[in-house]
Amino acid sequence: MDDIITLSHGAGGKHTQQLIEEVFVKAFESPFLTRDDAAVFDIKGGRVAMTTDAFVVSPPFFSGGDIGKLSICGTVNDLACMGARPLYLTCSFIIEEGFKTEDLKKIAFSMADTAKESGVHIVAGDTKVTAKGQCDGIFITTSGIGSIEGARLSGSFAQDGDAIIVTGDIGRHGCAILLSRDNYGISADISSDCAPLWGLTSEMLAVSDKLHVIRDATRGGVGTVLYEIAHQSGVCIELTQEALPVDDNVKGVCGLLGLEPLYMACEGRLVVFVSQNDAQAVLNAAKGHKYGKNAAIIGRVTSEQPGSVIVNTSIGGRRLLAQPSGELLPRIC
């Protein structure tokens, strides 16, 4: 087919069919993908989670991933955070006229690989093409459903006394995107933490029924997620600064640019609230998984100042974490 995507690839006719056959069908190789208007499959009755996310990350290729991998991880991880085993995903593409077909193929195969790793089927898709200048390269929206077999989880379930675990070092994705834009003249060896986390989540769920909250720390980073949970649950969160896992390179870049690692986006890190008694078991389960090797207990829940996040600094001080506001870095995901 053509080397670049043209408006006719989005017209619904012969060229759209060609695009579907030569890119998406080849990459996704799924018996669920048909030429009909929707995929059809059987589902077991029960509790189900459903979610959607749009991905507009710029640039679409970055150290540690690309928009395709990210678009699968985002939805898989949102389902995992509800304790749901991801089952079926859909994806829709909005592509700017002139986008390279080769890049689209890379993105599609990256989606396929990540879906495979996550045990999820891509069952349906859609493609629209805009004229040049009407969208920036490629935007992808994925949606997914998953089945919930175990406990209910929610940002409103944090309890006084809960331990707070983060499943790896923070701020990688935000830093990787920032460096890939090459606006600052800084180079550092930082790749995105972008990863599909159902495997890791299920390992943790298997060792404790006292998990209360799981959240993936994407836009806005761990700090934003903690503030959301503090509000939703009406609790206070106390962090131990020196317990926060931050890679030295990430520390360096954040230091240079005056950024707070707690507000840098992650795409492969979970924040987990669990009863103190089960915290060590859950931490060990996380550390045993390839995406949780650097997991750490970073704090605990108290009832002191509901709605607040307090950082206990390494020199013995206490500070209120500034509330997230405004736009740190646009199009991070």
Place this chain on the structure above:
Amino acid sequence: MDDIITLSHGAGGKHTQQLIEEVFVKAFESPFLTRDDAAVFDIKGGRVAMTTDAFVVSPPFFSGGDIGKLSICGTVNDLACMGARPLYLTCSFIIEEGFKTEDLKKIAFSMADTAKESGVHIVAGDTKVTAKGQCDGIFITTSGIGSIEGARLSGSFAQDGDAIIVTGDIGRHGCAILLSRDNYGISADISSDCAPLWGLTSEMLAVSDKLHVIRDATRGGVGTVLYEIAHQSGVCIELTQEALPVDDNVKGVCGLLGLEPLYMACEGRLVVFVSQNDAQAVLNAAKGHKYGKNAAIIGRVTSEQPGSVIVNTSIGGRRLLAQPSGELLPRIC
């Protein structure tokens, strides 16, 4: 909140929360919309359909609808075409910095109204904001699941002898969009046929178990859909030109611009293949529904030239309908 959407509304922090609370929560009023990563609900076991569509229509407001209504209709109708009762929808927004908050509210309420009419719940959403010039106004992706209770339908199930019904006059949506762009100096009283069609579909399913194919004739219009079905089922389709319902204004505009109404997009019209014996009952059922008043039997399936669509003209001639190709009108949906 602010009069216009800014980058910080897409940052995942305080302003994103404000946007969600003041626009989406107010419009969608759903118990399923939570602050968690995914919606959670119970589902009956069985056969399910799942689909997704991106909407990039330009302009976002047009005679007979807007991108919000369209985005719900598109996914509801794709589910209906599989014989699936639409149950749950997700929506994701990609918005250009500077988009008017008032317009976003109109769009959200339009989505809510259409969802309500369709009996479907909007359960989850996502919002991303790009800088000016990185997307054109607003793009929406909806995804949905529905339950299939009756017969299986597919574009590959058309059978020799089937009657072909279209549920209303064709080409309205394409013409309405074309006129709303005001590039041609033509004015005509044409509004989009955009409508949610599960109600109409279920009326037809109720009177016959011999329905083989249902398709909504969107991008590419009825002609493109007929060619797809002719290929998928390996059959020949014969149309009776004078039976095709086309509004006089649509005829006029198409005549002036040299366009074929069969290739103009519809957003509220189904193409239905049904056994000859049940055709009249299905036609009557369609005519009894407000979105099927102008339904007509427009042709039949033969085995003559598999993969072809033949038009029997009003003056007794026979012509092969030219195959759809290229881009008729970009960003029609």
